Amino acid sequence: MHEKKQIHTEKGLTMANVLVITEHMKGEFQDISFEMLGQARKLAAGGSCSAIVYGSMKDHSSELGAADRVLSLGGSDDFNPEAYFSAALQVIQSESPDLVLVGSTSMGMDLAPVLGVSLDLPVISYCSGIENSGDSFEFKSQLYGGKMEVNSTAPKAVAMVLAGSFSADEGKSGGSASVEEVSADFGAGRVKFKELIEPEAADVDITQSDILVAVGRGIGNKDDIEVVQELAENLKADLACSRPIVDAGWLPKSCQVGKSGLKVNPKVYIALGISGAPEHLEGMKSSSTIIAINTDKNAPIFDVAHYGMTEDLFDICEELENSLS
Amino acid sequence: MKIAVLLKQVPDLAEELEVDDSGKALDTEYIKFRLNEYDEHALEEAVSLKEAGQASEVAAIALDGEEVDKALFTAMAKGADKAIKIIGAEAEGSRAVASLFAEAVGTEYDLIMTGVQSVDDREGMMGPMLSSMLKVPCVSVVTRVEGGDSSITVHKEYFGGLMSAFDVQMPAVLGIQAARQTPRYAPVSKVRQIQESASIEEISLNGVSDTVKSEVTSMAPPTKTGGAKMLGSVDELVELLKEKGVA
Numbered sequence: 001m002h003e004k005k006q007i008h009t010e011k012g013l014t015m016a017n018v019l020v021i022t023e024h025m026k027g028e029f030q031d032i033s034f035e036m037l038g039q040a041r042k043l044a045a046g047g048s049c050s051a052i053v054y055g056s057m058k059d060h061s062s063e064l065g066a067a068d069r070v071l072s073l074g075g076s077d078d079f080n081p082e083a084y085f086s087a088a089l090q091v092i093q094s095e096s097p098d099l100v101l102v103g104s105t106s107m108g109m110d111l112a113p114v115l116g117v118s119l120d121l122p123v124i125s126y127c128s129g130i131e132n133s134g135d136s137f138e139f140k141s142q143l144y145g146g147k148m149e150v151n152s153t154a155p156k157a158v159a160m161v162l163a164g165s166f167s168a169d170e171g172k173s174g175g176s177a178s179v180e181e182v183s184a185d186f187g188a189g190r191v192k193f194k195e196l197i198e199p200e201a202a203d204v205d206i207t208q209s210d211i212l213v214a215v216g217r218g219i220g221n222k223d224d225i226e227v228v229q230e231l232a233e234n235l236k237a238d239l240a241c242s243r244p245i246v247d248a249g250w251l252p253k254s255c256q257v258g259k260s261g262l263k264v265n266p267k268v269y270i271a272l273g274i275s276g277a278p279e280h281l282e283g284m285k286s287s288s289t290i291i292a293i294n295t296d297k298n299a300p301i302f303d304v305a306h307y308g309m310t311e312d313l314f315d316i317c318e319e320l321e322n323s324l325s
Numbered sequence: 326m327k328i329a330v331l332l333k334q335v336p337d338l339a340e341e342l343e344v345d346d347s348g349k350a351l352d353t354e355y356i357k358f359r360l361n362e363y364d365e366h367a368l369e370e371a372v373s374l375k376e377a378g379q380a381s382e383v384a385a386i387a388l389d390g391e392e393v394d395k396a397l398f399t400a401m402a403k404g405a406d407k408a409i410k411i412i413g414a415e416a417e418g419s420r421a422v423a424s425l426f427a428e429a430v431g432t433e434y435d436l437i438m439t440g441v442q443s444v445d446d447r448e449g450m451m452g453p454m455l456s457s458m459l460k461v462p463c464v465s466v467v468t469r470v471e472g473g474d475s476s477i478t479v480h481k482e483y484f485g486g487l488m489s490a491f492d493v494q495m496p497a498v499l500g501i502q503a504a505r506q507t508p509r510y511a512p513v514s515k516v517r518q519i520q521e522s523a524s525i526e527e528i529s530l531n532g533v534s535d536t537v538k539s540e541v542t543s544m545a546p547p548t549k550t551g552g553a554k555m556l557g558s559v560d561e562l563v564e565l566l567k568e569k570g571v572a
Contacts, residue, residue, distance in 0.1 A: 025483065079489065081481075082462045106483045109441065109465040109500065113449035117420065117457035122539040123449030125442075139539070142547075144444045145338050148351070149547050152447070154539035160449075190462040190494040194478070199486025211571050235571050247366065247503040253486040260466070260502065262485045268569050275338070289569050291562070292553060298341070300547065307565060308553035319559040324572055 014134050015047035019071075019097035021088055022064070023107050024057050027077070032103040032163045033064070038170025039161070040101055041066040043132045050095065051177070052088055054079075058179055065174035071095075073184045078193045081110035086187030089118050099130075099137055104160040106260065116158045123158045126278060128165040145277040146300035163259065164282050202254030204238050211237035212266045214257055214284070217244045218273015218294060218313055225250050228272060231317045234324050240264065242280045258283035272313040276301025326380045326472055326495070328371045329430050330405065331439040332387040332396055333422070333451070334358040338444060342546075349541045358391040360399075363440025369504035370470055371438050372404035379472025380436075382406050386429055388416060394525060395516070402511035402519045413529040419446045423454035424533045430459070434496065436477065441465050441500035448539065456498035464491055465500035 018040040022033035033051070041049045051067040053060075055077035061070040073087045088111060092100060100119075102112040104126055116123035128149075129140035136155040142162060143150050206212060213232040219225060225245075232239045239255055246256045257264050259279040269287035274280060276292070276299055284290070285304045292305035293316050302308045309316065336342060337357040345352040374380040385400035386409045387393050397408035411429050416422045430437055437459075439452045456463030468488070469480035475495060480488045482502055493499075556562050566572045 025487070080491070081464050106466040106481065109450055110453060110463065110481075113419070113451075113453035114457045114463065116449050116537075117423075117454050120537050122537055123419075123454075124539055125447055125449055138542075141447055143447055143544075144336065144342055144351075147338060147342050147546060148344070148544055150447055150541055151543045152539040152541045157539060158449075190497070191464065192492040194490040194492055197480065197488040197490060199488075235566070237571065244362075248507050256486075260482055260484055268566075268571050291565065298546065302553040303547060303549065305553040307556055307562075309556045309562065316559060316562070320563065323559060323563045 014132065015045050016043060016098040016132055017048045017050070017095070018044045018099045018101065019092060019095060020049070020051045020067070020101045021108075021111060022051050022053050022057065023103050023105060024054070024077075027056070029057065029060060029063060030103070030105075031168045032105060032161065034168035034171030035163065035166040036101040036103065036161050036171065037064055037066045038168065039130060039166040041170070041174065043099060043130060043137070045132050050097070052091060054084060054087070058181075061177055061179045063172060064177055066171045067177040070177045070179045072179055072181050074181070075184070075186050076193065078196065079107050080186075080191055080193050082188065082191040083186035085111050085114050087184035089115060090184050091182055092119060098156050100158045102158060102160050104162045108160055112158050112160045119158070121156055121158050122154045123160065124152060124154065125160045126162055127159045128162050128278070130159055130161070142278040145275060146281070147298070162278055162282065164285065199253060202252065204254070206238050206240050206255065206257070206264055207262050209238040209264065209266050211235060211268045212240045212257075212264060213237045213270045213272065214240040214242065214274060215245060215272045216242040216274030216280070219245070222248070222250045224314070227314060227317050231320060234321065235270075237268075237270070242274050271301055271305065272316070274301055275299045276304065326374075326435045327382045327384070327433065328374065328380050328436045328438060329384050329386055329434040330364070330368045330371045330400070331426050331437065331451070331455075332364045332368070332385055332400060333361045333440070333443055334387070334390050334392060334396060335361045335443050335445050344544050349544050351544070360396045361440045361443040363442060363501060365508040366504040367438040367440050367499075367501035368400055368403060368405065369506065369508040370501055372509070373505055374470060374472055375404065377472070384409055384434070386411065386426065388414070388422065388425060397525050398520045398523070399511050399516050401523055402515045403509055408523070408525045410525050410527050411530055412527050414532045416533055418448045418538065419451040420448060420454055420537060421533045423451045424458055425530055426451070427455050427458040428530055429528050432496070436495055437498045438501055439498070441467070441502045450500060452498050452500040459496070459498070461496045461498060462493055463498040463500065464493055466502045467499045468503045469505060470499065
């Protein structure tokens with residue numbers, strides 16, 4: 001991965017007020033909350049760094065070490081696109097921060113674009129880097145499935161931050177924030193939360209696997225999944241995949257690695273025909289050894305992989321099969 | 326229930342992408358365009374709702390552009406009742422595109438479905454922006470839609486297969502992540518047949534002045550970190566696997 005740029009507190013850096021919308025699930029802050037907060041503190045350059053929390057998460061405010069202020073909006077613990085947006089909008093309107101950080105996540109997608117339109121602020125998606133450059137902010141976005149990096153600048157914005165771009169530890173450390181209860185209106189009730197649906201129990205828990213053979217769009221054909229499955233068996237590995245394979249219905253959700261799937265950390269991760277969109281890399285880049293096989297030499301997967309081959313995955317599967325037997 | 330499905334053409338990532346002379350945008354001269362893959366899922370889910378008797382009409386709507394007619398005829402071949410093309414307006418960026426779609430759909434539809442995101446939406450996702458302009462609710466990352474009289478039930482996906490179910494009052498916008506089944510394929514012969522028998526409606530709109538923007542300073546492929554050591558042969562790969570305790 002690319003090195004994160006360091007923010008130097010040199011002259012010309014202007015103090016900024018930065019607000020983070022935290023995310024939680026089942027009573028715990030998601031890592032993205034800490035990652036955004038740590039970066040927010042740097043970007044504030046001595047200005048204020050605030051964190052919005054919902055529901056009972058105010059009781060966990062002490063975990064948000066990097067925040068100066070925790071703004072507790074109340075409301076339900078269960079995420080609701082309309083309600084969480086309405087409440088955040090009011091607070092942001094009254095706080096008028098220079099920069100709002102929202103996760104480039106399922107929840108964030110329901111908040112950031114709508115906030116941008118309502119606040120008349122530009123929205124910057126897929127941010128893997130943000131800097132305070134004095135009179136404005138500079139953003140680095142991963143576009144076109146990570147095949148292009150776009151730098152942009154805006155004096156005020158709502159930025160959507162890719163998970164894993166910043167250090168979570170820095171968001172946890174620091175002083176103790178003051179907790180302020182803010183009364184907020186949770187909207188017109190047009191969206192009603194019904195229930196949380198747990199994932200179906202999986203045969204294999206890939207988050208516990210030592211070796212994963214992961215297959216991506218490069219496979220091209222449902223019937224060919226078997227070829228990869230055989231290889232996985234031969235290598236005593238578990239089978240994983242990227243999102244398009246699950247969306248196509250070729251493998252169950254429990255096999256999916258990445259943003260909307262699972263975060264895995266095996267000793268060896270063998271990526272076959274996976275290009276390496278940011279959403280996928282997020283879920284596997286901390287694997288101890290990553291071996292990528294892809295016909296496209298420019299595939300972003302080769303930037304996080306330790307070893308690579310620009311070969312057809314079927315050729316490799318066949319040759320490996322022969323070599324191993 | 327009347328459904329509008331909003332379709333957008335995006336660069337095909339299977340092709341090599343290059344930056345133009347400005348250094349700030351893609352060189353579109355040699356780019357191949359294809360339908361945003363999430364939009365294909367939105368169309369599939371909409372057509373499935375109609376087939377399940379939960380929708381009366383599915384309209385496919387797209388902005389004029391590269392290969393748009395083909396995308397719209399294909400949508401009809403897959404089951405959309407009509408196709409509408411927005412002409413006369415240029416739009417760049419999600420917000421501008423959203424405002425054109427907002428004008429085109431107005432209050433005509435109960436449900437507006439589109440792909441949850443696209444590879445080029447640098448300034449926010451189009452669906453939720455559109456919902457804000459239409460002042461209707463939006464749910465993103467939707468994987469299931471069940472129709473009802475005045476409201477629908479949707480599943481929104483978080484991560485690792487964890488989801489929430491919501492009841493959403495219509496009209497509403499949905500950002501579709503995945504349809505209930507793999508998007509269907511329309512044979513070329515059927516698309517050609519539709520092309521001969523059906524026509525695309527056109528809506529003429531004026532352009533939008535999109536003043537709320539960030540300024541792009543540069544675009545480039547990510548700097549290669551040279552992270553991966555390239556292996557020359559399968560023998561080397563086998564050796565490596567053995568070294569790492571695999572095989």
